Amino acid sequence: xxxxxxxxxxxxxxxxxxxxxxxxxxxxxxxxxxxxxxxxxxxxxxxxxxxxxxxxxxxxxxxxxxxxxxxxxxxxxxxxxxxxxxxxxxxxxxxxxxxxxxxxxxxxxxxxxxxxxxxxxxxxxxxxxxxxxxxxxxxxxxxxxxxxxxxxxxxxxxxxxxxxxxxxxxxxxxxxxxxxxxxxxxxxxxxxxxxxxxxxxxxxxxxxxxxxxxxxxxxxxxxxxxxxxxxxxxxxxxxxxxxxxxxxxxxxxxxxxxxxxxxxxxxxxxxxxxxxxxxxxxxxxxxxxxxxxxxxxxxxxxxxxxxxxxxxxxxxxxxxxxxxxxxxxxxxxxxxxxxxxxxxxxxxxxxxxxxxxxxxxxxxxxxxxxxxxxxxxxxxxxxxxxxxxxxxxxxxxxxxxxxxxxxxxxxxxxxxxxxxx
Amino acid sequence: xxxxxxxxxxxxxxxxxxxxxxxxxxxxxxxxxxxxxxxxxxxxxxxxxxxxxxxxxxxxxxxxxxxxxxxxxxxxxxxxxxxxxxxxxxxxxxxxxxxxxxxxxxxxxxxxxxxxxxxxxxxxxxxxxxxxxxxxxxxxxxxxxxxxxxxxxxxxxxxxxxxxxxxxxxxxxxxxxxxxxxxxxxxxxxxxxxxxxxxxxxxxxxxxxxxxxxxxxxxxxxxxx
Numbered sequence: 001x002x003x004x005x006x007x008x009x010x011x012x013x014x015x016x017x018x019x020x021x022x023x024x025x026x027x028x029x030x031x032x033x034x035x036x037x038x039x040x041x042x043x044x045x046x047x048x049x050x051x052x053x054x055x056x057x058x059x060x061x062x063x064x065x066x067x068x069x070x071x072x073x074x075x076x077x078x079x080x081x082x083x084x085x086x087x088x089x090x091x092x093x094x095x096x097x098x099x100x101x102x103x104x105x106x107x108x109x110x111x112x113x114x115x116x117x118x119x120x121x122x123x124x125x126x127x128x129x130x131x132x133x134x135x136x137x138x139x140x141x142x143x144x145x146x147x148x149x150x151x152x153x154x155x156x157x158x159x160x161x162x163x164x165x166x167x168x169x170x171x172x173x174x175x176x177x178x179x180x181x182x183x184x185x186x187x188x189x190x191x192x193x194x195x196x197x198x199x200x201x202x203x204x205x206x207x208x209x210x211x212x213x214x215x216x217x218x219x220x221x222x223x224x225x226x227x228x229x230x231x232x233x234x235x236x237x238x239x240x241x242x243x244x245x246x247x248x249x250x251x252x253x254x255x256x257x258x259x260x261x262x263x264x265x266x267x268x269x270x271x272x273x274x275x276x277x278x279x280x281x282x283x284x285x286x287x288x289x290x291x292x293x294x295x296x297x298x299x300x301x302x303x304x305x306x307x308x309x310x311x312x313x314x315x316x317x318x319x320x321x322x323x324x325x326x327x328x329x330x331x332x333x334x335x336x337x338x339x340x341x342x343x344x345x346x347x348x349x350x351x352x353x354x355x356x357x358x359x360x361x362x363x364x365x366x367x368x369x370x371x372x373x374x375x376x377x378x379x380x381x382x383x384x385x386x387x388x389x390x391x392x393x394x395x396x397x398x399x400x401x402x403x404x405x406x407x408x409x410x411x412x413x414x415x416x417x418x419x420x421x
Numbered sequence: 422x423x424x425x426x427x428x429x430x431x432x433x434x435x436x437x438x439x440x441x442x443x444x445x446x447x448x449x450x451x452x453x454x455x456x457x458x459x460x461x462x463x464x465x466x467x468x469x470x471x472x473x474x475x476x477x478x479x480x481x482x483x484x485x486x487x488x489x490x491x492x493x494x495x496x497x498x499x500x501x502x503x504x505x506x507x508x509x510x511x512x513x514x515x516x517x518x519x520x521x522x523x524x525x526x527x528x529x530x531x532x533x534x535x536x537x538x539x540x541x542x543x544x545x546x547x548x549x550x551x552x553x554x555x556x557x558x559x560x561x562x563x564x565x566x567x568x569x570x571x572x573x574x575x576x577x578x579x580x581x582x583x584x585x586x587x588x589x590x591x592x593x594x595x596x597x598x599x600x601x602x603x604x605x606x607x608x609x610x611x612x613x614x615x616x617x618x619x620x621x622x623x624x625x626x627x628x629x630x631x632x633x634x635x636x637x638x639x640x641x642x643x644x645x646x
Binding site: 220223224230238244247248251257258261265268272277299323324 | 436443503505523527591637
């Protein structure tokens, strides 16, 4: 989840929760206040009614200003002492609808008779008021929250701008190996981040450069002595007066030096790819490329009795890359699929829009899947290889922004290369 | 003087000279660019072997210089630089072949023979070893005038042996020559063995004695002995 989404969500849930509680409390308080107001009013009216009833005849006093309705009943004896406030429903004579009223019930004594009196006051106006106020407040809250969200987005974007820039630069570090240098920061934490990143990436870039130069020089400098050993060995074996023992020694030297020079040339190649020394781009037909390599590898395929199944659904796919690297990519993938195949196994080649899939039968990996593309990781049950083929493949893929994935399913090794347009 | 070698690494120079002299070539040495440029048109060489990385100049300029002088010698570049662009650049400058260090001396010899054949004899020469005759351009092989059907690889193998007759060639050398970038991969030594077996059988079926000797597991020798 993105930082902005997360923070917006947090603010939203928290403020909605808070506003809900506050709304409930506010509504209750408002309601209580209006009720007590009404009660106070009824209390005041009671005084007026009492005055009024003292002066006039009880039965005629049905229209007293300020009171919506009055109800008087003569009672024989004293039934109530305290005043009672109560809510009730009454039929409104004007529109024949039940409405809520608040009444005050009290005793009144006149001319030795005792009366029970209720004065009514409609609650409709106050209810309406509470309703309106609540609606207004809700609207204001919604407006306020929207405002906060929009503001949050702007503030967020401007505050975290440098942070996102740093992330982008860090992402690019993998390919450029340039130290991540950020502009001046006015936020203290970001300033610290900037300094830490700068120091760290500077050191990484430096280490990387030194290592690269080291490999570069070593592989280059090794070439001449290797050539000398190789040629001297070859001259030596032409000698007529060597016995079987000497020849055995020479064979061991010859084999080792041969391996060493192959290792060296592969490492040189990896270094050159890492140095991005392959900049030529040619248009290469993917299926044409695969067919050519199948032809070159035909002897291997026949020797192991391997079946090739082709499913070219994107037969017209063209790759824009260096010819040498394209050969390296396809050649190594195919070689890998043959070498680690079973006798009489199968290789399935599929091209789809945006991807190339190679499947081959074979026993499961003897090491963990994560190490597959690592240098010098190899199946120790086989000798004669260095475990550099797939790391070369990976380097070529990185060079062109292809993504390569490995999976093992149904006794098949599956390599998927995603080829963006 | 038949072959000019321009190479600054003296041990490597010694090896090349020794091997090529065994093949019957005479060699002139030049250890740097200046010496090379000075002797470039002293003789009409059969072939020039030029290293690109020289202490006082670029071997590529020597190649260009030789071609400007309208030298008709075959030129093979020997270089530690192994990149397609450099190969193309070298061949564009007028070289006939490009060999990457470290190489097998047997491969060098085979290339020299092939370049000499192409440039001097316009490819028309018939190679002969005892009763075997090969026309490299036609890609045909005869034993006592009778044509023998050889596969592409078998013929290449035979040519390689004929260029390195009486020499011990290693199986690595053969694999590199026959398969180039795929040489030395898993199983390629088995293929060397398979192709060699077929070649020997076909030649012997045609009535030819077995000229190939197994040398202590290190390689093979193509000779009369």
